[in-house]
Amino acid sequence: MPQLSLSWLGLGPMEASPWVLLLLVGASWLLARGLTWIYAFYENSRRLQCFPQPPKRNWLLGHAKWRRLVSEGSASLDMFEHISLMTLDSLQKCVFSFDSNCQEKPSEYIAAILELSALVVKRREQLLMHMDFLYLLSPSGQRFRKACRLxxxxxxxxxxERRRTLPNHRISDFLKAKAESKTLDFIDVLLLTKDEDGKELSDEDIRAEADTFMFEGHDTTASGLSWALYNLAKHPEYQERCRKEVQDLLRDRDPKEIEWDDLAQLPFLTMCIKESLRLHPPVTVISRCCTQDVVLPDGRVIPKGVICLINIFGTHHNPAVWPNPEVYDPFRFDPENAKNRSPLAFIPFSAGPRLWGQGHPQRSRHVSPPRCPSGCSGSEGGPWRSSLLLLLPTIFCFSYF
Structure with a gap:
């Protein structure tokens, strides 16, 4: 099954590129080790603030679209499609420093990413299509190959293009300049990365990592954001408290002036996002390979090398850990209530030292929810609605890192 999810990378036989194995079994573990020195630099550059910030107009465009649809008589809105485009706009900026503006005009690249996502899910449901030679002969397979090429x-x-602009002088100076101008993106990081033997990543390896970030990141972020908006709309008392928290944070500032440092000042919004991720995790099941024998509490042993399925949804709805698990209650994540809870009781994006990319969806989420969808009409609330819209995706996105 993992091979089906990664087939769109187009890397050929596994032995042709060891990085495919990393994607399959280690969450790019060795790549993360190779990136260690660059991430150490990030810490000195106030972590990911050196990455280009997605234009805040991306989220304002979505908010304006929702208000227009509501004013035209829409009683309800399907948020997922709109948020997917907003998320892809954001990811293209962070990965490629590219403004796709896909909410305003069609983008072949964005359309191809969305089609690949749909085709992979469809293929999983058709047992015969798991065989490559049959799939590539089918109409879906032809569309798949065309989208992959694009x-x-x-x-x-x-x-x-980026290789041609790489400097011949000291890399540390290049990184510092990029960080100061907030133009260091994911492609820059990958181009400068070397493994423990001093070997650089090939263009094929870089493409696989960047495409994986786009392919896997947009769907989980969009799903999490959609559920967060839904839960806030269902619980206006929490929604209003989130808005008040944003008002207190910004005071006389323009919502467009929101910075990464502000995100730590939004504890209740963070609690609301975490509870939404608990109740509706974007990824419900993951697989992991045991690297050693695991002894269960009843004495049974899971042998080394066995692939296990971990039910994230079940973990998040375990009544022994989460009383009344179907109830949306952000106060579960109040620090006082969470201090005695196992850190592995809440694993919306899995857990462990290999999960070096886990922050992207949660920090992106702090920069986004408005009063939605019923609260999108009228003028009440003014810029505070937009500021809440801006804040949700950023907090959501940055929990990956």
Whole structure:
């Protein structure tokens, strides 16, 4: 099954590229080790603040669209499609430093990413289509190959252009300049990465990592954001408290002036996001390979090498850990209530030292929810609605890192 999810990377036989194995079994573990020195630099540069911030107009555009639809008589809105486009806008900026503006105009690249996501899910449901030679002969397989070519060509062009601009002088100076101008993106990091033997990543490896970030990141972020908006709309008392928290934070500032440092000052919004992720985790099941024998409490042993399925949804709805698990209650994540709870009771994006990319969806989420969808009409609330819209995706996104 993991091979089906990664087939769109187009890397050929596994032995042709050891990085495919990393994607399959280690969450890019060795790559993360190779990135250690760059991430140490990030810490000195106030962590991910050196990445380009997605234009805040991305979220304001979505908010304006929702208000227009409500004013035209829409009683309810399907948020997922709109938020997917907002998320892809954000990811393209962080990964490629590219403004896709896909909410305003069609983008072939964005359309291909969305089609690949749909085709992978569809293929999983058709047992015969798991065989590559049958799938590639089918109409879906032909569409799949066409979308793959478009995505790969776009990423390859960015990589080649960026290689031509790489400096011949000290990399530390290049990184510092990029960080100060907030133009250091994911492609820059991958181009400068070396493994423990001093070997650089090939263009094929870089493409696989960047495409994986786009492919896997947009769907989980969009799903989490949609549920967060839904839960706030269902619980206006929590929604109003979130808005008040944003008002107190910004005071006389323009909502467009929101910065990463502000996110730590939004504890209740963070609690609301975490509770939404608990109740509706974007990823419900993950698989992991045991690297050693695991002895269960009843004495049974899971042998080394066995692949286990971990039910995140079940973990998050375990009544022994979460009383009344179907109830949306942000106060579960009040520090006082959470201090005696196992850190592995809440694993919306899995857990462990190999999960080096886990922050992208949660920190992106702090920069987004408005009063939605019923609260999108009228003028009451003014810029505070937009500021809440801006804040949710950012907090949501940054929990990955």
């Amino acid at each position: 995505v790969h060509d776009f990423t390859d062009a960015v990589i080649q």
